[in-house]
Amino acid sequence: MRIGMVTACYKPVINGVTRMVSLYKEHLEAAGHEVTIFTLGNPDPNDEPGVVRSPGLMLGDYGYYVSMRYSSEAQALLQEMDIIHCHHLFMSVEMAHRYGRSPIVYTNHTRYDLYTGSVISLPQPAADAIMRQVWPEFTDFADVVITPSAGLRDVMLEFGVRRPIELIENGVDLRPFHHPTAPLAKADLGVPETAVLVTYVGRLSPEKDVDILLDQFAIAKDVVPNLHLMIIGKGSVQADLQKQAKQLGVTDSVTFTGPVAYEEVANYLAAADLFATASVTEVHPLTVIEAMAAGLPVVAVSSPGIVDTVTSDQSGLLTTKPAGGLAAALVGLASNDARRKQMAQAARQESERFDIYNTIQRTIKLYERLQEERPDLKRKKMHGRRIFDSERLQPVVEQLGKLLWPAEKEPSSRRWFLPSSMTQAEQRPHDN
Incomplete structure (x- = not known):
């Protein structure tokens, strides 16, 4: 045709x-x-x-x-x-x-x-x-x-x-996320090996609500001090987010990578422990599917698109209340290694149905x-x-x-x- x-x-x-x-x-x-x-x-x-x-x-x-x-x-x-x-x-x-x-x-x-x-x-x-x-x-x-x-x-x-x-x-082409070509370690990103690394991948624009994610991360970090956030992407609110991180006192625990070539995203995800997003405007987010394929449990807001992708309490934790709920979910996964690893396996298995x-x-x-x-x-x-x-x-x-x-x-x-x-x-x- x-x-x-x-x-x-x-x-x-x-x-x-x-x-x-x-x-x-x-x-x-x-x-x-x-x-x-x-x-x-x-x-x-x-x-x-x-x-x-x-x-x-x-x-x-x-x-x-x-x-x-x-x-x-x-x-x-x-x-x-x-x-x-x-x-x-x-x-x-x-x-x-x-x-x-x-x-x-x-x-x-x-x-x-x-x-x-x-x-x-x-x-x-x-x-x-x-x-x-x-x-x-x-x-x-x-x-x-x-x-x-x-x-x-x-x-x-x-x-x-x-x-x-x-x-x-x-x-999604799952192969690069199952087998990244040059997987990065936390040390390669300047993150302590003992840290629990949360990552977000996507556009830094108002509708993505990355500012809410940053607020919730700061709350969770008060409970889990070794929590670290990696934000991958660029957009119109990046400078505002960096200023917000400084105001929240978490600058040393937040890494802004800037834009990353798509071919390299899987290598960055290999260093992370879980994926998080506060966006409620998603339709069927490829970044969430890719994170799941990389073996990352997902913390997100329960909304159309997200609920069709992530099974709450199985491949991630979904909340109906972004304010407070995201922080609680981050704490719940960051402080429980066994549960996080179990969800990581489930996330990878669940991603199979989204094979391109x-x-x-x-x-x-x-x-x-x-x-x-x-x-x-x-x-x-x-x-x-x-x-x-x-x-x-x-x-x-x-x-x-x-x-x-x-x-x-x-x-x-x-x-x-x-x-x-x-x-x-x-x-x-x-x-x-």
Whole structure:
């Protein structure tokens, strides 16, 4: 099959979505399929074969771009695909519907209901109201929606998503985490060998609640003095977190590694004793699966995505109360070596069901079924309709535009990348 992966961002951006898209490409190609990745932004000299980028407007410093159209090359290639698999709600599904001529699959990787309020500073009820319009309208451009967890499926149904939903869990290549190439010891990281090393891997941004984890770690350390925390990743709040560690008096017990190449993450996890996260915005977190594969019990908040991955009291400890509950769970595992080792074995065994090979096989079966049934030729929203052709979607797009680029905001600069083929009327600058 000729498979198009449509994503709003790709390498060198580091996040769970780009990693999942990369895994799909690698393993689908190994199974004999031809994979083309469609994304936005300037050409990257490090792109592997099969990556097609269309010009777009850079959105902040996150590695994301926005655009109202794809390049002529991308438009033509999309029409040649047998299956199109989208990985973002925006800058993805509608583009595939507009330019493609094949069944469209959309995997929802993000709790957009929670991220909306975080990114544009809205009260949660207002963010929910927006997503009750946006989620159903944009997913209507797909033929099938994939959710990586049952918890997310329930959330999307609650928000009014109408398309058929398939549950296919995210997968991970478990081999590097079972057998790291150059495993690190605590001493290699400047951590005492007698320490119980807690680790967090992920983006350092507000929605990940790393500040809550840091607070809870400081409380737990008062009870278990040999507790140490290693934070792997980078992001907009790193400086704030380092300042917070100093204020809490735990600077000497917290290691900020900065960004670590994905190929090296397994080597760092080999030095740790357990994994912890305070985030409640996860869908089906790859970092948690990878930690489990490395034999690390997980301390986390009981929330959709997490509860579909970790079995509390077996492969980790989950709490419904981040404040106090995370600290208690950290103390419970850090102070009980036998229980921690027992959970470590269970975590590794439990990770087996998230092997990428299972994900790929189930996804290929879905592709084949859609190829046979061709639901895209039977639905009302036929291929080729443009985003502004939908009367129902127009108010949604206008609302999003006002939230992302409010008229009262005086832009500090304007920067955009536009195809030369666009008409003057289409060449409208957007604020960063």
